[in-house]
């Protein structure tokens with residue numbers, strides 16, 4: 001599995017990671033050709049964008065997340081579904097530290113998230129997030145919404161930021177709305193701008209928290225289409241969504257969460273045709289019945 | 291503006307029942323007040339003869355005339371466009387106010403003679419004290435508001451103690467406390483700095499609450515979006531939250547500025563030669579109290595009007611990004 005090599009940032013977490021290495025790995029040290037093996041491991045480790053190990057979180061005494069294990073590799077598309085209140089939002093918000101977890105370990109893009117970290121910005125720079133309610137900045141034009149990230153965080157000059165923003169607005173196919181304010185746009189357009197705003201930072205991974213849940217039905221399609229095209233281009237994505245058609249079409253893995261645990265996990269075809277747990281079956285029958 | 295329904299509605303002042311009831315109301319009001327002995331009575335002399343001899347008939351005639359003029363005025367204004375209506379009503383009320391002032395038989399030459407001094411010394415000092423205090427107060431307020439919203443117990447305690455203390459005490463006491471109290475500790479402080487300090491701290495305490503509620507009025511999602519993009523606390527505050535909070539903050543701030551302009555008159559208590567101090571003292575020797583007081587009052591009002599205009603301009607500017 002994972003042994004982070006050559007990357008100083010990861011060394012902190014090395015000692016803890018060793019224990020997670022599959023049983024056959026310790027033997028690796030004793031086999032000949034160790035060096036080449038190490039290199040291979042390093043390549044795999046580099047590939048891992050998000051790594052969550054036995055993550056637990058409490059709100060007061062209420063346990064929202066219980067022993068979550070999840071690896072997201074580069075280019076992987078993961079869909080998380082589950083009933084309302086099962087902790088889906090909480091989990092992905094832990095990945096950019098909008099929420100703090102109390103137990104276990106989360107490593108994002110090689111940086112371990114913990115209470116005393118000073119470089120949260122470094123993590124967030126590389127993790128885009130799209131919210132259910134868009135959360136565009138209403139006092140800025142669409143273009144400015146897309147420019148401020150690169151300008152303020154990466155110090156990109158204004159003209160370059162403008163070019164960059166227009167490029168991504170074209171990517172979500174609304175360059176003609178660039179000079180409008182968010183309130184002048186439909187919900188679907190706003191959500192696509194929100195996606196473009198995140199893309200402008202060229203993140204290593206995109207987190208989606210029910211991006212279509214507050215949209216009218218005819219606007220859901222345009223947002224899903226944008227997300228699908230993102231997936232086609234190889235963007236690493238973690239999507240909380242109940243759009244099962246989308247999950248079937250683009251997901252590499254579907255996760256089902258209930259009461260703070262990952263109950264079931266599998267490739268879409270297995271997950272939808274042959275769910276293992278009763279809770280999953282019930283959920284799927286409820287969600288697919290309408 | 292309030293939400294206005296698009297359903298056609300008749301002009302209220304053109305409805306007979308409304309005009310009649312207003313007429314009756316005004317008639318009744320002026321029947322109760324006996325105006326026969328006033329200038330109005332003199333005006334009515336051709337109709338009612340000697341006002342003082344006219345008795346009940348005179349009273350009724352006067353009340354009737356006033357009610358009739360009032361209602362006619364009302365109905366006519368109803369025909370004008372909105373802007374014209376506003377202008378006419380302002381003008382009429384202003385004329386009534388002038389008539390009220392005229393009743394004092396003010397000495398205009400005296401006003402003309404003293405007004406330049408009142409402006410050059412008093413007005414300038416008032417503006418200067420208010421402007422500096424407003425700047426300091428704003429700085430204090432924003433710091434205190436952030437402190438009150440922060441999770442830091444120490445910061446919260448200091449900030450809430452500050453707002454509680456300075457809101458809970460009359461400004462006049464604070465001015466005395468600072469001007470007379472600080473020298474006890476060895477800091478001898480002049481009247482003007484003492485006044486500015488007291489005003490800044492007091493107004494800052496009120497402004498703290500304005501800023502705090504403005505910041506709280508912004509959706510959590512804005513914080514989340516901003517922080518999730520990697521913006522730090524201060525960047526988020528300055529560029530994302532405060533700009534959005536400003537439209538919420540501006541109206542109460544306008545209020546605050548106007549109130550503070552007039553509260554600056556309290557520093558006259560420690561002998562600062564600002565507008566109110568001069569208004570009280572300049573006319574004293576020659577018993578022209580009213581002249582100076584009314585002049586000062588009008589000057590205060592004019593300054594407030596300027597602030598109101600500024601406020602409405604700022605509000606309009608912010609309204610633009612909200613428009614659909």
Ligand SMILES: Nc1ncnc2c1ncn2[C@@H]1O[C@H](COP(=O)(O)OP(=O)(O)O)[C@@H](O)[C@H]1O
Nearest residue numbers: 059062064082083084085086087088089090091
């Ligand atoms: N700030 C909070 N304080 C206390 N409980 C919370 C808070 N946020 C969420 N919860 C609880 O945590 C659980 C998981 O919430 P959430 O992650 O939003 O669920 P989901 O996104 O799957 O609908 C819910 O039961 C919710 O009530």
Ligand SMILES: [Mg+2]
Nearest residue numbers: 088089090210
């Ligand atoms: Mg949720």
